[in-house]
Amino acid sequence: MDELFSAAVRRSTEGRHRDAERATFLSELVRGELPLAGYAGMVAQHHHIYAVLEEAAAALRTDPVAGVFVHDGLTRLPALEADLVALLGPGWRDRAPASAATLRYTDRLRAVCFDWPGGFVAHHYTRYLGDLSGGQYLAAAVRKVYGTTATSFYDFAGVGSPARFKTRYREALDAAPWSAEERGRIVDEVLLAYDLNIAVLEDLGREYSTGKAA
Ligand code: HEM
Numbered sequence: 357m358d359e360l361f362s363a364a365v366r367r368s369t370e371g372r373h374r375d376a377e378r379a380t381f382l383s384e385l386v387r388g389e390l391p392l393a394g395y396a397g398m399v400a401q402h403h404h405i406y407a408v409l410e411e412a413a414a415a416l417r418t419d420p421v422a423g424v425f426v427h428d429g430l431t432r433l434p435a436l437e438a439d440l441v442a443l444l445g446p447g448w449r450d451r452a453p454a455s456a457a458t459l460r461y462t463d464r465l466r467a468v469c470f471d472w473p474g475g476f477v478a479h480h481y482t483r484y485l486g487d488l489s490g491g492q493y494l495a496a497a498v499r500k501v502y503g504t505t506a507t508s509f510y511d512f513a514g515v516g517s518p519a520r521f522k523t524r525y526r527e528a529l530d531a532a533p534w535s536a537e538e539r540g541r542i543v544d545e546v547l548l549a550y551d552l553n554i555a556v557l558e559d560l561g562r563e564y565s566t567g568k569a570a
Pocket residue numbers: 362365366373376377378382481482483485486487489490491493494522550553
């Protein structure tokens with residue numbers, strides 16, 4: 357039987373997922389080895405990234421292919437702003453500059469997400485399915501080790517059960533009318549999305565890492 361597209365994406369990118377999951381910055385974060393400013397720095401980078409991703413989602417919500425993936429319960433920007441107010445205070449915008457890697461990421465989002473539905477879905481999948489998976493574990497660790505509740509970014513009450521949502525999302529990937537060639541381009545864009553995310557984590561590591569993680 358032919359492999360489902362959702363399974364092919366996961367299989368083709370699992371090596372890069374492993375690299376992302378093992379980023380030193382994330383290891384140190386879940387062990388509570390970073391200053392709280394390190395967590396705030398990550399939330400700030402997410403704000404820059406989701407501002408563009410969610411601008412694209414708004415632009416594509418009526419697109420016959422990409423619009424299927426847009427869901428109001430996924431919208432993260434208001435939660436990110438609330439978390440940044442809690443972490444950095446009302447003047448957070450001046451204390452949350454984008455890193456060089458984040459600027460490369462947002463440049464790529466602007467280049468592909470607005471006029472290539474498959475490119476938008478590649479980036480949308482990489483972030484939101486990650487937030488609904490490992491993100492849930494990260495949030496629990498952050499609440500525990502830093503004693504902060506500024507983790508509303510990871511609260512996806514608006515989509516219902518994360519497991520069921522992910523199943524429906526994979527079904528939508530499998531049902532989308534993409535040719536084999538287009539599917540290949542989308543997998544390549546997911547790989548690039550992982551690279552861009554890893555670079556953001558490396559920038560954060562350079563800024564905040566204490567070097568204690570193995
Ligand atoms: C501490 C770090 C991380 C952990 C522990 C983790 C863990 C996991 C786990 C257990 C799953 C499988 C969930 C399921 O099948 O329902 C998953 C899926 C996923 N993660 Fe991560 N993850 C981490 C970091 C990341 C990062 C940094 C990204 C990208 C920005 C990411 C993107 C994804 C994606 C796109 C999926 C969906 C894969 C698929 O089923 O197609 N993850 N993660």
